[in-house]
Every structure is written in structure tokens, then in C-alpha cells.
Amino acid sequence: MLKKVEPMANKIEDQLAVQSRPITAVLILVAGSAALILSLGLSIALGAADIQLMTVWQAVFQFDPTSTEHSIIREFRMPRSVADILIGASFAVAGAIMQGVTRNPLADSGLLGLNAGATLMIALSFAFFPGLSYTNLMFFSFIGAGIGATLVFGISSLSRNGLSPVRLVLAGAAVSALFTAVSEGIAIHFQLSQDLAFWFAGGTAGLKWPQIQILLPWIIIALVVALFLSKSISLLSLGEDVAVGLGQRTKVIKALSAIVVLVLAGAAVSAVGPIGFVGLVIPHIARFLVGVDYRWIVPCSAVLGGLFMIIADMGARLVNAPYETPIGAIFALVGVPFFLFVARREGREL
Template identity: 60%
Template sequence: MSAIPKDANTLAAPPLPKLRTRPLAATGILFGGILLLFIAIGLSVSFGAADIAFSTVWEAIFRFNPDLTQHQIIQELRLPRVLGGAMVGASFAVAGALMQGMTRNPMADSGLLGLNAGAGFVMALCFAFFPGLSFMALILYSFVGAGLGAGLVFGIGLLAKGGLTPVRLVLAGAAVSALLSALSEGVALYFRIGQDLAFWYAGGTAGIKWLQIKSIFPWVLAALAGAMMLSRSVTLLSLGEDVAAGLGQRTRLIRLLGTLLVLILAGASVSVVGAVGFVGLIIPHVTRYLVGVDYRWIIPCSAILGSLLVVFADLAARMINPPFETPIGALISLIGVPFFLYLTRKERRSL
């Protein structure tokens, strides 16, 4: 029997260059974040227009009694919206992390680069011309709309003289988002579907039901698993295309697969909560600051932190002015807009 060379494994998967990573901090975020997420879910289910005791929440989950009104509120209203919010937060955050890693653009985000506006525009067309579509069909059309928005943004950015810089990409995203939003509003006014689209404009988790969670869960789970499988390659891409190609990575294939995952995550999320932006912008930056630049840590930690952000934002939206709700998109924007301006100023200094 011939001996196996010691470097046989390294030929198939070259080792990563030395990276700035904090595995201890990442492990703490994963375990501590999951624990905090369970606490946040319990708080969010318990508090609202009608406060419910934790013991009642426990009974409604594990010993459901359909004859009790509070059990019905928990099972049919609060639990699906909280779980859906956690799922959407993870999706937006991971989508942003993938986009920033693949494009090396610190301002990449599904909301800023036209994906949300594209999905909203296609939703408006569906409500106007095909009002009887199933929710699964709406999800598929949301994917198409997200792809349309992203294609327009990258197409316009590539036509600019001097190449596709981060600032130009964001400017193209702002222009395309404004155009698609205006077209959506025009369709809403002409076909009198403004009330149906109001949810998508404001963004929120109030309308999430078990049917929607069951519809998007397989897509989101598969896309998150795919992001983890692609994380090592995204790390290499984030170091530069020459570095990735020199280590044997098929950069075009990685970008194609990564873009597909982003469209699935962003499209599914927008179809459920509407135009909620800045989650995919803020969370990856915070995660990189905490755990380093290795996307094998960034992606799972971003998923946890993104879930926490949306769950706590949803809880705050219900507690600010009860019994009325503040759109979570507006609350997250209070953090996201100053953060975006900070990144823009930082990017200008680096040019």
C-alpha cells in the first residue's frame, strides 16, 4: 500500500492566510446570543397590548388549551410573529454579510442596493394584476423582484466611468430604489391597492402567521446552510480576488452561488416583513468588530445578532405607544441612518 502524502488534504483545500480572528469571543456570542434570544422571545411573547404572565406563555406552548383566549393569542398571534422576526433578522444579517464579503463593499445591504425595492415593486404588480396568488407564489415573485433590483443597480454601477466603487454602488442603489418605489406607489394609486401595500412600505412583523413561516422556513434554512458552506470561500474573496484565485477558488462560481443565496434570504424576508432596511448593513460590521474577519464565524454570529436586533425592535415597537405599534423599519432606521452616514464619511476619507 502506498503512503498518503502529508499534504494531500491541503491540495484539495489550501489553508487560509493568517487572519485576525477572535474565536473565544465568537463562541461567547453564539452561546450567549442563543440564550439571550430565548429570553428575548419569551419577553416578546409575554409583553404587548395585553401583558401575559410567563407561566401562561409556558403553558400555551407546551400544554395548549384552545378554549383559553390567552393561549390563542400566544399561539396564533405572538409566537409566529416573534419566530418570524427572528428568522427574518437572521436572513437579512447573513445576506448583508455575504454581500459585503463578496463585493468587499462595506456599505452593501439588501435595502441599500435595490433588492427590497425590487421585491416591493413586483409585489405591487402581483396585487394589481394577480390578486389571488398564493403566498408561495408571492415568495417566488419576491425573489424575481429582488433579482431585478440588484441587476439594475449593478448594471448602472458597471456603466459608470472608473468602475464599480462602493460609493457609486450605493448611489446607484439609491436611484434604483427611488425609481422602483415611485413605480410601486404609482401602481398602488392607479389600481387602488395602497392599503394592501401599506404593510410593505412600513415594514413590520404584525402580519406574520404560521402559514408564512412554514412557507419560507425551508428556503431560509437551506440558504443559511448554504451560506455556512460558502463561508470559507467568502473569507478568501473578502481578502481580494487575486488572493482567492491564487488559492484555487473559482471566484465567478462563488459569486454566483453567493448572489443566489442573497436573493433567497432577502426575497423571502421582504415577502414576510416588507421593506425593513439596515439590518444587513449594521450587523455584519458589528460582528466583524467583535469576532474578526473570518466568515466561518461572521455568518453564524451575524445570524444570532440579526435575530436579536429584530426581536428587540419588534418588542420596542409594541411598547413605545401601546396599544398602537411603531413600524420596526422606522425604529431600526434610527440606528441605521447614522451608521450609514458614518460609513459614507469613512469611505470618502479612504478614497
């Protein structure tokens, strides 16, 4: 049996290598990282008070506690920009994993109910457990994301024809609408509208270093686990029968992938709210650029997701300056047409 499996494994490895573009992937990672650093500096410099890039450099490496500009950069703008990168990478990698494991090109944490579930649990925690620490709030977000995903996949599985991308999206839309309505009802009944407005609108403006310190280890660990799972996800994306035939423990891989997605999506929503479409758009762009191997798709999605998020946040500040546009609206302008394009390309009607 082993002798039969090894040639098949080698053949599929060769197939993945042919359909992938590692040189392009390396270039994207290098160029994307450079663009990310530049965008980080520009994002910190942008705001109600214009700050020179040289001042940003001095605030980072030669901090002067007596300087007002340095204090603004360190205490307000830096954590916001770092959060943009972390949250963008989280949503993008979560979407990439969901698309690979479910073989659903329309998979996204926002479209499949995870974001709405996390938001509902945050609303419940505000209503019944006021003053909850941010760590506990994040755990509530994880639970809500899990409940949303379970409901969506459970409803979609009720059909005799089994799961399909369109059924998942339709179930996700129904569950998201229900959870959003309940969240808004809780906000009105318990007079929490102002407290929840941040999550409903979406944005990183209110994040400070204490929240970043709590988010960082969860997101970094989840991203590292995603990288370790990327080869197995590549095989799963070719079909479960293929993965099983190659000796993959598909149930374990799916379970670990689900945990990674819940951590990434739950952590991101707890920080910025139910922002959608990042996990839909970025993995498709990464796949188009680097091929079908998730060993390249996952890291490229992380870099491109962070870059996309920080650019969108800058755009949200510039569209209607000095007021800020909700970043969720920026993503919707890009995400909705992209969603329709992908759905049409797959030859399915919504």
C-alpha cells in the same frame, strides 16, 4: 504549481486565524442564543393584553385549547416572534455575504435596490394577479430582488473607473427611489394602498403559521448554504486575485452567493416589507466582535440579526403603545447614523 499554492493557502489560513477571535465568537453564539430565547419569551408576553412568562411556557408545552391566553399566544404572538428571528437572520446574513463578496462595507439589500425591487414585483402581483398564493408571491419577490440587484450593479459598472462602494450606494438609492415611486403609483392607480401599506411600513404583525411554514425551509436552506460558502467568502473578501491564486472558483462562489442573497432578501421582503439597514449594521458589529473570518461572521450575524429584529419589534410596540410604530422607522433611527459613520470611516464622501 500545487506546491506553491499550498504554502500560500496555509499562510492565509494562519492570517485569518490571527485576525479572528473564535473564543469570542463561541461566547457570542452561546450568549446570543440565550438572549434570543429570553427575548422570544418577552416578545410573546408583550402586547395589548399583558401575559405572564409562565403562561407563555404553559402555552408552548402544556397547551390548553380552552384558554384564551393560550390561543392568543399560539395563533398570533408566537408566529410573529418566530418571524422576527427568521427575518432578522435573513437580512443580516444577506448583508454579510454582500459585504464579503463585493468587498463593499456599505452593502445592504435595502441600499443596493434588492428590497425595492422585491416590493415592486409584489405591487405588480397584487395589481395583475390578485389572490396569488403566498408561495407565488415569494417567487415574485425573488425575481424583483434579482432585477433590482442587476440594475444597480449594471448602472454602477458603466463608469470607466469600475465599481466602487459609493457608486453602488448612489445607484442603489436611484433605483430604489424609482422602484418605490412606481410601486406607489401602482398602489394608487389600482387602489391597492391598504393592501401594500403593510409592506411599505414593514412589520411582522400580520404573519401567521402558514406563511412561516413556507418561509422556513427557504431561509434555513439558504442559511446552511451560506455557512458552506463562508470559508470561500473569507478568501474573496481578501481580494479576487488572492481567491483565484488559492484555486477558488470565484464565478461559481459569486453565483451561489448571489442566489443565497436573493433568496434571503426576497423571502424577508415578501414577509415584512422593504426594511433596510439590518444587513448593514449587524455584519459590521459581528465583524468587530469576531474578526474577519466569515465562518464566524455568518453564524454570529444570524444570531445577532434575529436578536436585533425581535428587540426592535418589541420597541415598536412600546414606543407609542397601544399603537404600533412601523419597525422600519426603528431601524432607520439606528441605521442612518451608522451608515454615515461607516461612510466617513472609509474616507469617502457621499
